[in-house]
Amino acid sequence: MIFIDGTHIKASANKKKFQKEQVAKAAKVYEEQLRKEVSEEREKLGKKVNDDDDDENKGSSGGGTVEKTVSKTDPDCGMFVKGAHERQFAYEAHTACDKHGFVLGVEVTAGNVSDSAAWDAVYDQVTNSFPEVKFVTMDVGYKTPWIAKKVLEHSRIPILPYTRYKGKKDKFKPWDFTYDAATDSFTCPRGHELRHTTTSKEGKRTYRSSPKICKDCPCRTVCGANESGQRILTTHIWQEYLDLVEHLRKTERGKELCAMRKETIERVFADAKEKHAMRYTHHRGLARVSAWVRLKYAAMNLKKIAIGKWNASNFASYIMIFAPFNDKTPVLVF
Numbered sequence: 001m002i003f004i005d006g007t008h009i010k011a012s013a014n015k016k017k018f019q020k021e022q023v024a025k026a027a028k029v030y031e032e033q034l035r036k037e038v039s040e041e042r043e044k045l046g047k048k049v050n051d052d053d054d055d056e057n058k059g060s061s062g063g064g065t066v067e068k069t070v071s072k073t074d075p076d077c078g079m080f081v082k083g084a085h086e087r088q089f090a091y092e093a094h095t096a097c098d099k100h101g102f103v104l105g106v107e108v109t110a111g112n113v114s115d116s117a118a119w120d121a122v123y124d125q126v127t128n129s130f131p132e133v134k135f136v137t138m139d140v141g142y143k144t145p146w147i148a149k150k151v152l153e154h155s156r157i158p159i160l161p162y163t164r165y166k167g168k169k170d171k172f173k174p175w176d177f178t179y180d181a182a183t184d185s186f187t188c189p190r191g192h193e194l195r196h197t198t199t200s201k202e203g204k205r206t207y208r209s210s211p212k213i214c215k216d217c218p219c220r221t222v223c224g225a226n227e228s229g230q231r232i233l234t235t236h237i238w239q240e241y242l243d244l245v246e247h248l249r250k251t252e253r254g255k256e257l258c259a260m261r262k263e264t265i266e267r268v269f270a271d272a273k274e275k276h277a278m279r280y281t282h283h284r285g286l287a288r289v290s291a292w293v294r295l296k297y298a299a300m301n302l303k304k305i306a307i308g309k310w311n312a313s314n315f316a317s318y319i320m321i322f323a324p325f326n327d328k329t330p331v332l333v334f
Contacts, residue, residue: 001135001257002104002126003265004142006094006115007272008080009289010280013071013089018079020067029120030146034203037237041199068112076286078110091281093293094118096126097268099260102304103297104130108290115141120150127154135159137257145203145238148245159257160245171224177233186233190219194233203237272296 028034039049069079071089080090090111096104105126109118119142127133136151137159151158165173177186177194186194186207192214194207208230214220215229225231236242248254272278276296283289 001099001137002096002130002133003098003137003261004094004096004119004122004126005139005261005265005269006092006118006141007269008088008090008092008111009278009293011071011074011077011089011091011111011289012280012282012284013074013077015089017072018069018089019072020069028117028146030150034146034237035201038199038201038203041205041237045196045198047198074284076110076284076289078112080111091286091289091293092118093278094122095265095268095297096122097265099264100304101264101268102301103268106293106297108286108293110286115139116144116147119147123150127156135253135257137261139261143242143245145236145242148241149238152241152244157248158245159254160249161258162249168224170222172219172222174233174235188219188223188231190217190223192217194231199237205235205237205239207233207235268300271300276300 042049071077074089077089077091080086080088080092088111092109092111092113092115094107094109094115096106098104105122107118107122107125119138123136133156135157138147140161140163143160143163148158148160167173172189176189179186183193184196188194188209192209194209196205197208198206200206209225209232211229214223214225214231217223217225217229220229223231249258276299278293278296281289281292283292
């Protein structure tokens with residue numbers, strides 16, 4: 001089993017020296033596969049196939065730009081924003097470890113790169129080196145349809161935490177609607193059908209009810225219908241993988257592995273920051289910071305191996321006979 005999570009490392013970039021730049025949107029690993037499945041589904045629905053389904057655009061970012069804050073002293077780092085008070089140029093170390101806390105792989109990115117965007121690199125790196133991995137436990141930042149789909153298709157079990165529902169409490173919840181796979185439609189609590197009308201290029205399926213029925217429904221205000229009396233429900237084209245992940249999370253094994261995160265990957269981050277000065281970096285540039293992080297993790301792994309060998313040695317037992325009340329690892333100086 002492996003545990004994957006990311007931690008931010010504050011960069012040495014000058015906060016006062018930055019500029020706004022328009023940069024191209026980063027291409028996603030799964031873009032080509034998603035585009036293919038969306039095009040097939042839109043064709044079945046009688047909709048126009050997306051214009052960007054030609055060979056020239058395959059593997060591209062899908063067009064468009066986004067504005068980003070770029071440091072003038074260290075352009076490789078990114079602006080990390082947490083809440084309304086914390087804004088800091090930083091790097092992020094996406095890390096994977098085993099149940100014993102040994103770091104198995106790491107991918108360093110800019111601080112403004114989302115966890116799910118950097119996940120493929122660290123996951124492929126670890127699973128290629130350790131193909132026997134069966135369980136993959138991750139933070140909520142990695143709870144996306146693509147990640148759930150890829151792990152399950154590799155015959156591994158993803159364990160992802162619970163996400164709190166952010167909708168209105170006095171309205172019908174998404175799970176109050178019953179899905180029928182045979183007709184590819186939802187049924188509301190009042191028994192009315194929501195038909196699958198379209199699928200967007202981002203993979204969002206849209207289900208709509210009939211305004212003629214919903215406008216006179218007594219549950220219209222609770223249902224959340226729009227002004228025309230139509231209830232719209234959206235799901236992802238890979239939603240069934242997220243639903244399966246939810247079932248796995250509720251199993252006894254899933255609950256046990258979720259609880260182990262604080263003893264494994266969170267402990268790795270705590271040790272790295274408190275004992276190995278990885279809360280800040282004085283290096284600049286992605287290549288130098290990546291090498292610096294890997295060196296830190298290598299030292300932590302070697303330290304853990306040394307302590308394990310010491311505790312398993314007969315000499316350690318002999319020393320403890322004469323120092324039974326010493327709870328620290330003995331250190332001999334010659």
